[in-house]
Amino acid sequence: MTTRTAHARHRRIHAFALPLAGLLTLGVAGVPATAQPVTADVEAQRTLRGLTLEQKVGQLFVTWVNGxxxxxxxxxxxxxxGVDTPAQVIEKYHLGGVIYFNNDSRxxxxxxxxxxxxxxxxxxxxxxxGxxxxxxxxxxxxxxxxxxxxAPATELPNAMAISAGRDTKAAQExxxxxxxxxxxxxxxxxxAPDADVNSNPANPVIGVRSFSGRPELASQFVEAQVKGFQNSxxxxxxxxxxxxxFPGHGDAATDSHHELPRIDRSEDSWRATDVPPFKAAIKAGIxxxxxxxxxxxxxDPSGEPATLSKPILTGKLREELGYRGVVVTDSLSMDAxxxxxxxxxxxxxxxxAGIDQLLMPVNLxxxxxxxxxxxxxxxxTERRIDESVLRVLKLKLNRGILTSPFVDPxxxxxxxxxxxxxATAQGIADRSVTAIRNDGGVxxxxxxxxxxxxxxxxxxxxxxLAAKLTAHGTQATALQTGQAPTDAQISQAVAAAKNVDLVVVLTNNVGTYPLQGKLLQALADTGKPVVAVAAQIPYDAGYENPIETWLATYGYISPSLEALARVILGKVKPQGKLPVDVPAGKDVGTVKYPFGHGLTW
Structure with a gap:
């Protein structure tokens, strides 16, 4: 196909989508440019009337495709x-949506x-x-x-890293x-964004994906991100x-990918802790x-998961919070x-229960x-199906999906x-690194x-990180020991530490993998200057250990590691403030480093 022919075909298909949205003001061929556009409600109703029951139901499903x-x-x-190609999946089921992945299986x-x-x-x-x-x-x-x-797309830090910088404009950007x-x-x-309030430091699935353990701060950043995604x-x-x-995953102690978490929080506590970020999102027009x-x-005392709970999705989200948009399930392939x-x-x-879109059922x-x-x-009832299809169609109309489905490669x-x-992403990361402890003045x-x-x-x-430190002027070597270092790995790290001027040790979830504490002790015993870095959750710094200098990055994407290298070598000063309370290890009732804590020099 020639380029000119391909472009002509592209235009024909694109024009095919335009009548769905009734955008008469665009001056599509044969339509006066001065005509007034119809509302999304009217156009969604018009589009709905042209669908069969099978096509309506297809619009409510979102699945993965392979390829x-x-x-x-x-x-x-x-x-x-039961078909060969991603395109055939779409055509067979009249799907309303797909979801892209980047893992080994999909x-x-x-x-x-x-x-x-x-x-x-x-x-x-x-x-x-159809x-x-x-x-x-x-x-x-x-x-x-x-x-x-x-990469080469722009990598942005985790939510908790962004809120550590305390700049909602940065979150919106x-x-x-x-x-x-x-x-x-x-x-x-x-x-996105994650609107959960990470009120449980042992939460195994949310953590740094949450902006904060405080509903007020989480709400500010959720609202900013909704505006950034939708209104920019x-x-x-x-x-x-x-x-x-919804209704809030932040107090979970188990991972819903693998088992059904139970949140034993009172309704009043739920309203005070979990609801505010969702209210902020609704206010921002999510x-x-x-x-x-x-x-x-x-x-909902029935024990049904929230995804299947009418008291939660209809009673709380729709009726109490007044939400009128699309409600989508988390993946229906999750064990919970x-x-x-x-x-x-x-x-x-x-x-x-009140769901509109069904995401990733195991068997479509x-x-x-x-x-x-x-x-x-x-x-x-078919009327119930129509309610959800209308919400999906209005979303597609309002977001310009029906009129601008294509992009120019x-x-x-x-x-x-x-x-x-x-550069913007790096600036956000530079402001996120938090100095939690510096007792020894390293x-x-x-x-x-x-x-x-x-x-x-x-x-x-x-x-x-070693490569970034080297680029900034110190000869750095890497020796990873994992989350559960063996005695042999610890001995190897100790031997390597004796031949350097500075040791940087990265941790990830010390509470679940306590052998990292043994590594910290062994490195401290070398007498070398040691900087410990909580490379994921900041709670690592709260566990008893002899390291006197602790930094938190809230993640390990490239900009966060570059920011860490700059802070260690004095290129930038630490500016982050803790978005959560860091307890004394597993004693969650004792705060070791409070919300808002952050050193600088």
Whole structure:
């Protein structure tokens, strides 16, 4: 196909989507440019009337696809969906949305241009399907630990790192960058920000994904990020945000990917602690809210997970908080939501509870047929299906998805990972590093160390930090010892420490992996200057250990490690303030380093 022919075909398909939104003001061929646009409500109703029941139900599902191009034949698609290509998945099920991943089992990312072409191909497939409605294309791009599209796209720090800088404008700018870069490659929904208040230091799944352990600070940053994602440019440049995980996952002691957490918080405590960030998101006009697979007996004594709870999703979210947007489930392939019900029952129960979009059911065909059967048997009404489809259609209309489903691959790299965006991300990271303890006065360094050892947790993290320290003038070597260092690894680190001027040791979750404390003790015993770094959760610094200098980075993406190197070698001063209370180890009732604490020099 020639370039001119391809462009003409692209224009024809794009024009096919335009009538869905009734954008008469654009002056589409044959339509007067002076006509007035119809409202989203009216146009959504009009579009809904043209759909069959099967097409309506398809609009409520969001699934993964296997492959890096729309027409890639991938054996996993045959196993998962009974067809060969991602495009055929979309066409077969009239899907409302897809979600991209970058892991070993589901990998949709090579580079930004490839992602843009994949998105365009899937949108064409959606317009060829019976529903003929463009897709929501989603991913989880919170920044930091949860990043799907990495370099050369701009990497932003974790939420807790951003709030450590205490600058809501920086949070809004981070979301703007994330959103604009995603939309440039055709992704129009970001399952972010995390609106959980990390009130439990032992939380195994939220942690630094949360902005804070205090609802007031978390609310300010959630609101700022919603504005950054949704209100920072033309509709074709922005993404739908999704505040997660309602009614609040921050006090969980177990990981809902693997088991069903139970939150034993009173309803009054829930309103005071967990609700404020979601209220802030709703006030800011959030497009969608994601449910949590958690039991919350004070809100629903039945024991149903919140995703399947009408008292929580309809009673609390819709009626009490007045939310009118789209409610999407967390992944329905997670063990927590599957603990009490079958995969056939879950989507029907979710819709009864008040869910609008069903994310990643284990068996898509079973899930869709379960909903169709429930309608045909009268267990669900078609009117109930229509309510959710209308919300999805209005979101797509308001976010410009129906009128701007395509992107230009030739322009992607002028929008993704730009020097300006990279510099902004680094500035945010530079302000995040928090000096928690400096009793021995190791920092600031009296003189540049000739040789530095970087040891502790993380193969790539220790290597990357050593490279950055070397680039700033000290000869640094990496020796990783992992989360559970053996005696042999500790001995090796001690031997290496004897030949350097400075030791930097990285930790990650000392509470769960206490053998890292043995490494800290052994390094302190060498008599060498040691800087310990909580490279993920800041709570590591609260455990009893002999290291007198502690820094926290709240993550280990490249900008955070660059900021750490700059602080250690005196290129920038630590400016971060703790967004959480750091307890004395597992004694959560004793605060060792309080919220707002942060040293500088």
């Amino acid at each position: 890096k191009s729309a027409d890639e034949v991938n054996a996993k698609n045959k196993a998962d969906f 990998d949709n990312f090579d580079d930004p241009v490839q992602v843009a072409k994949l998105s365009n191909g899937l949108q064409r497939a959606a317009l060829r399907s 529903a003929r409605i463009p897709l929501q294309i989603a991913t989880d791009q919170e920044g930091g630990t949860v990043t799907r599209m990495g 981070a979301a703007r960058i994330l959103g604009h870069e995603l939309r440039a490659v055709g992704i129009n929904q970001d399952f 440019g033309r509709r074709s440049e922005t993404v739908s945000a999704a505040a997660k995980h 497009d969608s809210i994601m449910s949590a697979h958690i039991q919350f007996p004070s809100l 939501v599957r603990e009490m019900h079958t995969d056939a029952e879950i989507p029907v129960l979710a819709l009864k 065909e079973l899930a869709i047929n379960s909903v169709l059967d429930a309608v045909r048997k009268g267990e669900l 030739a322009k992607v790299m002028s929008k993704v990972g730009t020097p300006a965006n990279l 920092l600031p360094l009296k003189q540049q160390p000739a040789k530095t050892l970087v040891t502790g947790w993380g193969v790539s993290t220790t290597t990357s």
